[in-house]
Amino acid sequence: MHRDCLGPTLLIIASVIAGTVAWSGHILLLPAALGFPVLWSLARTRHTATLVSAAYFLSASRGLPQGVAAFYASDLWPGLLLWLAASASFVAVHALLWTKDTGRRPARYVLAAALMAIPPFGITGWGHPVTAAGVLFPAWGCWGLAVTTAGLAGLVSRLWPAVAIALTGFWLWSAAFWTEPKLPEAWRGVDLELGASLGRNTSMLRHRDLIATVTERASDGARYIVLPESALGFWTPTIERLWTRSLAGQDATVLAGAAIVDADGYDNVIVAISFEGSQILYRERMPVPGSMWQPWRRLFGGSAGANAHFFANPVVALDPGRAALLICYEQLIIWPILQSMLGDPDLIVAIGNGWWTRGTSIVAIQRASTAAWAKLFGKPLVFSFNS
Structure with a gap:
């Protein structure tokens, strides 16, 4: 029983870390969000995939309860309820599309990512890992978006270690030569x-x-x-x-x-x-x-x-x-x-x-x-x- 609980617990803890680090407000840490699809794919049951998804989204949007409390000049309860309600679409999409079939998993994850990018699910599509494309592939435009999407698919496949190493290399190269977006003249x-x-x-x-x-x-x-x-x-x-x-x-x-x-x-x-x-x-x-x-x-x-x-x-x-x-x-x-x-x-x-x-x-x-x-x-x- 202890071993059965240890694996899911470690995945959940790692998902919290990925959400917290990626969405800390430091642009060069955004690629840490790419850890989420790996953790989602490593879940052995739909229940674990659900908890991993919830852990990632709730940690990525952790500032919401405090912000809502300040906006309405109230206690934390309204913000906590909105926080949990907002997570429902993200968690539901990733839970329903999770599968044990490793061959179908990449297509399922790409579908989940697409659904969380457009309405109606995209209305609360915060913390989207594809945002890391700008750090990994600056100035690549649509090609960078396409390569990042392909990378997301690769991260939930059996080839995920090789894909993760390749993306980490792009991340480090980009960070070494990073410059902020330009302010337009005038x-x-x-x-x-x-x-x-x-x-x-x-x-x-x-x-x-x-x-x-x-x-x-x-x-x-x-x-x-x-x-x-x-x-x-x-x-x-x-x-x-x-x-x-x-x-x-x-x-x-x-x-x-x-x-x-x-x-x-x-x-x-x-x-x-x-x-x-x-x-x-x-x-x-x-x-x-x-x-x-x-x-x-x-x-x-x-x-x-x-x-x-x-x-x-x-x-x-x-x-x-x-x-x-x-x-x-x-x-x-x-x-x-x-x-x-x-x-x-x-x-x-x-x-x-x-x-x-x-x-x-x-x-x-x-x-x-x-x-x-x-x-x-x-x-x-x-x-x-x-x-």
Whole structure:
């Protein structure tokens, strides 16, 4: 009995370590996530595969309970319940597709990885091992993604030791010559430390402070200045007039997060503003499930919260090029960035409002994940976060 328990216990402990190390917020540690498919394949029973999957996902998303508690100013119980609920799709997919048949196992795992990359399961597809492609194969683009996917299949086959050695070699080579994604010329990302007040304090004084920050950043020749998610609060004609008038004489465009309310809920958006006027540049494809996106409330006649535009506006036009825009939660999942890369944008712009994640590694994970995708496709990257 002791021997029967020892093997599964070691697999579970190793899965916790893989999830914790890979998703610590350090980009060069992302390939540690490739340990999960090996551990999943080494499970001898479906029950063990289920526990290994749960251990990996829960450790990878360990900051969620504390973050939810901070967001709602409550105790840990709501966050713990959401944490467990969010793990359900990941665990169910990997448990159901696990098989004893070693010949069928690679195809089964690749199917599980694909399901966790796209809706509906991909809505909570955090901690996806394929994110490591950007560290293993920087600038390889779709070829790097394909090789990583093939590597995932190899890691659950009988050849897994050889595949693991090969991937480790790419990992070490990449780490030895690693450079961060480039900041595109004439772009400036503004990081703020305004806590929970950003987006909630909508006073004229706050807007004038933000305008002063933009004016200062524009003084060194920047053409595009990026402010974090929710920086402008609710976007109204009054706020639009204030900003456009304040930018008179400035040869700069501001990209800033805001919210637009409609009859069914609201859109989390990025607005582009210049002295000539403004436009809604981007509507968030995947708001945070539970806290922002609540489609089940429509069944009871309520507002669904933030609208999800799942496959809309993957690439937006910006003179003289095009950009892929990502808001907060979209930086943790797979399909928004992959859909955007199909349009071959010139750069990636990632914004967030992470005050509620203080004390966790969530924002660091967002940055590492987005930077990994930028490296994989060789795209310049602009960040703007509030903490």
